[in-house]
Amino acid sequence: MGGRLGHLSKAARGYRLALGQAPTPMRAEPLHLPRKGTAGEAFAAIMRNCLEQLRGNEDAVLVSEDAEAIHQFRVAIRRLRAAIGAYREFIEDDAHAMLSIDLRWLQRQFGPARDIDVLIADTLLPMQARLKGQPAIDTLIDFAQAARSEARRQAHLALENPRYASLLLHAYRLLLTGEWRGRSPAAQSALDQSARAFAKPLLARRHRRLLRLGGAHADLSETDLHRLRLLAKKMRYAAQAFASLYPDKRTERYVGQLGAIQDHLGSLNDAVVGRQLLVDLVGRLRQEHHLPEGMVRFLEGLVVGWKSRRIAVDLADFPATWQSFLKQKKFWTAD
Numbered sequence: 332m333g334g335r336l337g338h339l340s341k342a343a344r345g346y347r348l349a350l351g352q353a354p355t356p357m358r359a360e361p362l363h364l365p366r367k368g369t370a371g372e373a374f375a376a377i378m379r380n381c382l383e384q385l386r387g388n389e390d391a392v393l394v395s396e397d398a399e400a401i402h403q404f405r406v407a408i409r410r411l412r413a414a415i416g417a418y419r420e421f422i423e424d425d426a427h428a429m430l431s432i433d434l435r436w437l438q439r440q441f442g443p444a445r446d447i448d449v450l451i452a453d454t455l456l457p458m459q460a461r462l463k464g465q466p467a468i469d470t471l472i473d474f475a476q477a478a479r480s481e482a483r484r485q486a487h488l489a490l491e492n493p494r495y496a497s498l499l500l501h502a503y504r505l506l507l508t509g510e511w512r513g514r515s516p517a518a519q520s521a522l523d524q525s526a527r528a529f530a531k532p533l534l535a536r537r538h539r540r541l542l543r544l545g546g547a548h549a550d551l552s553e554t555d556l557h558r559l560r561l562l563a564k565k566m567r568y569a570a571q572a573f574a575s576l577y578p579d580k581r582t583e584r585y586v587g588q589l590g591a592i593q594d595h596l597g598s599l600n601d602a603v604v605g606r607q608l609l610v611d612l613v614g615r616l617r618q619e620h621h622l623p624e625g626m627v628r629f630l631e632g633l634v635v636g637w638k639s640r641r642i643a644v645d646l647a648d649f650p651a652t653w654q655s656f657l658k659q660k661k662f663w664t665a666d
Contacts (some may be wrong), residue, residue, distance in 0.1 A: 354390035356399040359383075359410065363575045370529035371522035374418050375506050377572045381411040382502060393487055398448040401486060405445055408438045413568035417533055421518040426511045433498040440489035444482035450605045451475050458637055467626045468633070474616050527663075530573040534663040537566045545592075548653055553599055560596035563589050573663070581662040588656040595649045602638040609634050 362380045364373050385407035391400035412434050419427060455472050462468060489495055505511040512522055521529065541562045544555065551559065567589040574582045613630055616622045 357387035373526035447479040563592040585659045598645045
């Protein structure tokens with residue numbers, strides 16, 4: 332078992348101890364890119380901002396039961412992966428491979444805890460509140476909470492794993508030395524251009540992909556709707572990363588509509604993940620607690636029906652959300 336890298340100063344640690352302050356979840360700090368900065372400088376700033384959010388949630392993950400801590404840690408991982416994906420062509424191959432592989436590993440370690448948090452908070456507890464006096468639901472929630480404790484331990488172990496410390500050291504070294512930069516003349520030229528010149532075609536391409544798939548949303552399968560949500564999420568991360576280079580109001584409205592798309596389509600993703608979680612949990616309940624088959628079928632049908640209703644409501648509202656998004660101006664075209 333390896334130790335963790337420290338990220339608080341001695342003074343900050345001392346004040347926290349003296350004041351009895353418990354670590355709390357940390358959202359990303361506002362990112363302010365210089366208007367005249369280069370694309371390479373923008374990437375380094377985005378990466379540092381993501382790493383600050385990642386490190387800022389470590390202690391809260393370890394000592395807090397707040398589900399938001401794991402959520403914000405995972406948001407930081409996704410933002411990091413999105414930034415690396417946006418700059419893929421201009422990152423040195425070995426640096427890209429190592430960062431990508433280790434970040435995928437880290438995301439997998441935190442995925443189960445977040446998925447169970449969502450299942451409990453968004454499905455099981457509301458179900459329990461609505462359908463009082465159902466012992467089967469109470470039993471399932473108790474078992475899900477025990478499974479969440481196991482998943483959180485997996486996340487805790489990941490933070491103590493030498494692989495995580497190695498990932499951080501590698502990322503910081505690349506940023507300090509600039510060795511992440513691709514060596515080809517094309518990569519150097521792209522990274523030396525202004526951040527605005529780099530962002531404009533990137534945002535335009537992602538916007539077009541979103542429009543192509545979303546234009547047929549009424550006929551999309553569940554799988555394609557999931558893809559649409561992922562495209563909206565990637566577009567949102569890219570828009571937020573470069574937002575400070577453009578007018579505030581127009582950018583905020585555009586990003587807000589992307590968030591609404593994600594929210595309306597999120598129930599589909601939660602349902603897919605939740606169904607698999609439910610199969611695993613009920614299967615374990617059947618084996619470990621000899622749950623009667625009638626109760627097993629009751630739980631499975633209840634959860635599927637509950638999620639189906641939520642999906643129907645979200646999809647019914649989605650066309651209006653999509654039309655609102657189409658009305659938003661492309662903020663990256665502003666002078």
